[in-house]
Amino acid sequence: MKFDNPHVSPSSPRKGNAVTRWIGDAGLKLMGWKVAGRMPDIPKVVLIGAPHTSNWDALAATFSMLAVGLHYTILVKKEWFFWPMGPIFRAVGGYPVDRGKGGQALVDQLTELVNLREQVVLGFPPEGTRSKVEKYKTGYLRVAYATGVPVFLAAFDGPGKRVVLDRLFELTGDMAMDNAAIKAYVDATWTGINPEKQ
DSSP states (O other), rough: OOOOOTOTTTTBBBOOHHHHHHHHHHHEEEEEEEEOOOOSSSSSEEEESSSSOSHHHHHHHHHHHHHHHOOOOEEEEGGGTTHHHHHHEEEEEEEOOOTTTTHHHHHHHHHHHHHSSEEEEEEETTTSSSOOOSOSSSHHHHHHHHHOOOOOEEEEEETTTTEEEEEEEOSOOOOOOOOHHHHHHHHHHHHOSSSGGG
């Protein structure tokens, strides 16, 4: 893909064309949202979208990724893959997850997915829900540790109406410490669409 913009890096996986970028731009304009920041110049990242406090987060993220031409895979509850939503979710990078199968089976499946691709942006809502949580679920870290892929934050800036391609996190290998540090950064830096759920 020859299209370039300030939000993606040379190593970022690309997807789409002028039509899909227009759809993304139009969707963002209708929502009143913008994209800020830049993807890191590395071919694989585990991307966390946080704070995840509203269903609007997924729409803002999808329009943002379409607008910048980024190919990403985002985890979506399998219950959302009904017609006509299933084909739409798949077209924009949705990956159905069965939360009832158990965490390790899903981590193994996602680890294989990351290892098979030369470039991948694998998106997680680290809260695992739109409700208020004391700590993030650890699936995103388990995939990052298993694959050696870094964690990158795409923040939902509710008051500013922006999806911000924010920063990489250096992982220590201590899951509890890494998880707490990432959540503390998000909570101190960003406010979601519904702050009471953060």
